[in-house]
Amino acid sequence: MRYRSGQITDKDTKIADGHGSDYICGDPGCCEPMPDERRGTLLGRIGGNVFIVGNGGEYSAPEGGTIFLRVNDCDDGLVDNTGQVKVEFIP
Numbered sequence: 001m002r003y004r005s006g007q008i009t010d011k012d013t014k015i016a017d018g019h020g021s022d023y024i025c026g027d028p029g030c031c032e033p034m035p036d037e038r039r040g041t042l043l044g045r046i047g048g049n050v051f052i053v054g055n056g057g058e059y060s061a062p063e064g065g066t067i068f069l070r071v072n073d074c075d076d077g078l079v080d081n082t083g084q085v086k087v088e089f090i091p
Contacts, residue, residue, distance in 0.1 A: 001067075002056025003042055006085035008071055010040050018042035018055045018085060020072060031074035041072040042085060053087065 003018030013021050020041030025032055033043060033050050042053040045068045046061040053059075053069065073081060 001044065001053055001059060001087055001089050003053065004086040004088045006083060008040060008081055008083040008085060010071070010073060010077070011080045013040070015040040015071070015083075018053055018087075020054070031076070032072050033070075034072050037072055039072055042069060042087070043072050044069055 007017075008015045010021065013023075015021055018041065020038030023039045024037065025035045025039070027035060029035075032039060034041070034052065037052060042055075044051050044053045044059065047063045047065045049061055049063065051059055069087065070078070071081060
């Protein structure tokens with residue numbers, strides 16, 4: 001899977017691709033799903049397994065299921081996010 005195009009805006013911060021912004025909370029008490037990764041990074045989840053999609057790579061899920069995508073932002077912080085990204089799934 002890989003990021004193809006699009007842009008997300010997190011409040012006033014424009015995130016140009018799936019790599020996210022330069023901000024990393026870095027504290028286990030932070031509210032992002034992956035606090036040690038860049039805010040706004042494109043994430044995937046299959047079952048309980050959350051992984052970084054970013055701008056692309058290979059992923060192997062330990063279980064089957066639906067793939068959910070979101071940005072690495074607090075659940076309460078998603079309300080001020082706008083935009084869209086396109087991803088490509090490569091078998």
